[in-house]
Amino acid sequence: MTFIAENTGPIRKELLVDGYEVVIGIEIHCQLNTDSKIFSSSPTDFGHEANTQANIVDLGLPGVLPVLNEGLIERALKFGLGVNAELGLYNTFDRKNYFYPDLPKGYQITQMANPIVGKGYIDVVVNEGSKNEYSKRMGITRGHLEEDAGKSVHDAVEGMTGVDLNRAGTPLIEIVSEPDMRSASEAVAYIKAIHQLVTWIGISDAIMAEGSFRCDCNVSVRKPGDELGTRTELKNLNSFRNIERAINSEIERQIDVIEDGGKIIQATLLYDPETDKTRAMRTKEDANDYRYFPDPDLLPVQISQETVDAVRAAMPELPVERRARFEAELGLSEYDARIITGSRELADYFEAVLAIIGTEHAKTAANWMMGELMGALNKDEKTINDTPIGTEQLAGLIKRINDNTLSGKLAKQVFAAMYEGEGSTGADAADKIIEAKGLKQETDTGAIKAMVEEVIAKNAAMVEEYKGGKEKAFNGLVGQVMKASRGKANPQQVNEILKELLG
Numbered sequence: 001m002t003f004i005a006e007n008t009g010p011i012r013k014e015l016l017v018d019g020y021e022v023v024i025g026i027e028i029h030c031q032l033n034t035d036s037k038i039f040s041s042s043p044t045d046f047g048h049e050a051n052t053q054a055n056i057v058d059l060g061l062p063g064v065l066p067v068l069n070e071g072l073i074e075r076a077l078k079f080g081l082g083v084n085a086e087l088g089l090y091n092t093f094d095r096k097n098y099f100y101p102d103l104p105k106g107y108q109i110t111q112m113a114n115p116i117v118g119k120g121y122i123d124v125v126v127n128e129g130s131k132n133e134y135s136k137r138m139g140i141t142r143g144h145l146e147e148d149a150g151k152s153v154h155d156a157v158e159g160m161t162g163v164d165l166n167r168a169g170t171p172l173i174e175i176v177s178e179p180d181m182r183s184a185s186e187a188v189a190y191i192k193a194i195h196q197l198v199t200w201i202g203i204s205d206a207i208m209a210e211g212s213f214r215c216d217c218n219v220s221v222r223k224p225g226d227e228l229g230t231r232t233e234l235k236n237l238n239s240f241r242n243i244e245r246a247i248n249s250e251i252e253r254q255i256d257v258i259e260d261g262g263k264i265i266q267a268t269l270l271y272d273p274e275t276d277k278t279r280a281m282r283t284k285e286d287a288n289d290y291r292y293f294p295d296p297d298l299l300p301v302q303i304s305q306e307t308v309d310a311v312r313a314a315m316p317e318l319p320v321e322r323r324a325r326f327e328a329e330l331g332l333s334e335y336d337a338r339i340i341t342g343s344r345e346l347a348d349y350f351e352a353v354l355a356i357i358g359t360e361h362a363k364t365a366a367n368w369m370m371g372e373l374m375g376a377l378n379k380d381e382k383t384i385n386d387t388p389i390g391t392e393q394l395a396g397l398i399k400r401i402n403d404n405t406l407s408g409k410l411a412k413q414v415f416a417a418m419y420e421g422e423g424s425t426g427a428d429a430a431d432k433i434i435e436a437k438g439l440k441q442e443t444d445t446g447a448i449k450a451m452v453e454e455v456i457a458k459n460a461a462m463v464e465e466y467k468g469g470k471e472k473a474f475n476g477l478v479g480q481v482m483k484a485s486r487g488k489a490n491p492q493q494v495n496e497i498l499k500e501l502l503g
Contacts, residue, residue, distance in 0.1 A: 015182045020221040020258075022251055023228055024181035028194055029172050030204050031148065031212035032075045038147045038171035039066030039109065046210045050153070050164040058169035060105030065297050068093075072145055072171050073303060075203040076116045077311045079173060082197050082318060083140050085120025087308060091145075091301040097291045101163050102150035110146035110174075112292045114300075117143030117173070122197065123320065124189040125338070138190045139178030148172050151211070167211070173203075179218070179228070184247035188240050191215055200319055200344040208238050215243055219250045221258070229254075230264040234271055234278065246271035250278045322347055330354075330362035339370050346384045349391055356395035356427075357402070364398055372415050389418055392427040400430050409487050410439045440488070445497070448481075448489050452497045455480045466502065474498070 015022065037044055040057035057064045080087045094112040120140040127133045150165040175194060181187045195213060198204045206213035215237050220229035234250060237243045249271065254264055269278040317325075319341045326337040341347045346369070353365045373394065377387060397414060400406045406414060414433045422436075423429030434440055455477060456463055462480075466473035481494045 012182065015186075016224070017221070017251055018255055018259075019223065020251075020255055021224045022182055023179050023220045023222065023231075024183075024187045024247065025179035025218040025231075026175075026177040026181070026187060026190060027216040027218070028175040028177075028191065029148070029214045029216075030175060030194075030198050030206060032072055032171040032173060033202075033204050034069055034071045034075070034171055036069060037169035038069050038072060038145070040169055042169060044170050046207075046212070048166060050162070050166060052166065054104075054150075054165040054168050058104070058165065060107075066109065066295075068298065068301065069171060072173075073116070073301070073307070074311055076143065076145055076173055077303070077308060078201045078203055078315060079143055079175075079198065080117040080120065081312055081315055082201050083117070083120035083122050083143075085140060085143070086118030087303075088114055088116045088118055089303040089305075089308070090114055091116050091303065093145075093295045093298040094292050095295050096146075098289075100149070101161075102152050102165070102168070104150065104165060104168060108147060108149065109295055109298070111144035113294070115142045115144035116303075117175075122190070122193050124186075124193040126183075126186050126189040128189070128338070129335070136180075136186065136189075138180045138186075138193075141176040141178055143173050143175045146172050146174055179220075184244040184251070187217060187247055188244045191243060192240060196319060196343065201316060202344075211238075214238070217243065217247055217250075219247055219254070220264070221251060221254045230266050232264065232266065232278075233268045235268055235281065237271060242271065242273055245273065245276060246278060249276050253278060316344065319344075319347075326362075330359055332362060332366055336363075336366045336370065339374075340366055343384065349384050349387075352391040353395045353398070356392065357398050361398060361402060364401065365394070368394065368398060368415075372412065376419055388421060389415075390425060393418055393423070393425070393429040396427045397430040400434065404490060405434065405440055406430075407487070407489075407491055413437070413439055445493065448485070448493050449497050449501075451481050451484050451489065452494065452501060455484060456498075456501060463502065474502075 031044075034044060036042060037058060040055055042053050042055045042058055045053070057066055077087060079085075091111065092114040093109050095107040096110050096112070097107045099106055117140075119142070121137050122140065123135060123137050125133060125135055148167050148170040150163055150168040153162045153164055154160075155162070177190060181190060195206050198213070199206050204212060208214070217234040217237065218231045219234065220231040222229040232250060232254070234246050237246055250269065257264060265280075265283065267280045267283050270281050271278050323334075323337045323341045326332045326340060327334060330337075332340065340350050350365060350369060353369075354362055357365065373387065373389060374384075377383065397406075397411060397418065400414075401408070401411050414430050414437075417423065417433045417437065418429050423432040459477060459480060462473045462476050466477065477498055478491070478494055481498065482489055482491065485494075
């Protein structure tokens with residue numbers, strides 16, 4: 001796909017590499033989550049035995065006719081609405097002709113002349129969470145429907161290549177960006193934003209490891225103000241980390257070639273993460289090499305405004321909209337709101353907890369989710385979908401923090417036990433663990449005062465240090481009281497009583 005526009009905004013000088021401006025455009029191939037393929041009834045499940053899920057339509061045998069899967073229209077329209085795009089209500093399909101072992105028909109059915117999604121944009125955050133964080137609007141050229149090809153499977157041991165056609169005919173939307181990215185970080189931020197969107201609106205599982213979300217990165221360099229340089233295309237990048245590394249490696253290679261007096265050759269490249277180098281796979285074709293022409297077996301598709309309106313009405317609240325609501329209505333910081341809306345499932349979990357404990361405790365819920373819960377899940381390489389702690393359980397824990405049954409330290413012990421499956425699966429999980437382990441916080445003023453008096457009596461030197469102006473000595477005394485109470489004394493009461501007794 002040829003990029004047709006260019007970002008003409010000001011150049012961020014800190015993004016220049018050895019005096020060169022980097023220009024990047026991205027093509028994302030996103031499989032759509034229909035049960036059957038784009039033009040046939042073959043299933044689209046992943047992981048089955050090779051060549052067991054391709055029928056005569058997928059293989060293009062003589063006499064068969066493709067029939068468009070209607071579910072793709074709704075999913076593509078959702079994406080178009082999600083990226084503020086012009087919608088192509090008149091759709092046609094074309095044949096893209098090329099010969100490769102995993103393309104059984106010798107052509108791919110795609111949309112060239114009349115794509116379903118036209119120009120749009122998506123706002124991204126670059127270098128998220130760092131001091132160099134900034135926002136940028138990335139243009140989208142188009143999004144078009146097409147069928148996926150099969151997969152070549154290389155066996156390094158046997159020195160042979162097999163072809164698995166299970167994937168042939170799986171529905172895709174190819175999302176083509178404008179060449180608006182000026183660094184690998186911007187490219188990754190854009191890809192992550194698209195990844196979040198397609199999973200949020202429920203049109204794809206976008207599992208990169210399974211190939212349902214794949215990225216091709218077009219990279220070129222130029223001196224600021226010059227025409228666009230010759231681009232190369234990085235293919236088959238399957239992780240955000242490898243995307244960033246591959247782009248940076250290719251930028252370095254292109255600059256070295258130009259500085260040595262050479263010329264960049266338009267080509268398709270592969271990236272080797274072991275050597276951190278790119279290598280040519282084949283010279284890159286232009287559009288005329290594919291000999292596009294209208295597919296004679298498929299009629300045009302005219303989408304009604306009523307269909308668009310129905311899809312629009314069924315659209316979920318988008319990440320940027322929910323993020324803004326969390327900030328405005330719940331008082332979350334921009335950072336907290338962004339983390340909580342990292343996925344739709346995470347945001348839904350958060351709101352389910354608030355429905356139990358009340359929106360006034362939004363910050364407490366966010367802290368526990370971003371801290372203990374996500375920390376534990378990340379350690380176990382799990383997502384919120386796999387959490388062993390349900391919304392009722394977390395809500396019950398937060399309630400016991402709010403009513404002073406638990407201190408923060410004790411609550412962490414209860415959380416750890418809950419995460420390991422102790423207590424119950426319901427709202428009383430925290431209560432059962434508190435009772436079983438004797439973790440209730442001590443809030444009796446008399447009992448705490450007695451412990452404080454004992455600590456003061458036993459630590460005369462530390463008391464004198466505090467009275468002499470050493471604030472750290474006070475913290476030491478607090479620690480002694482908490483130790484004496486086995487961590488159960490209310491920290492706030494300990495501080496207040498200790499200050500009172502020390503004058």
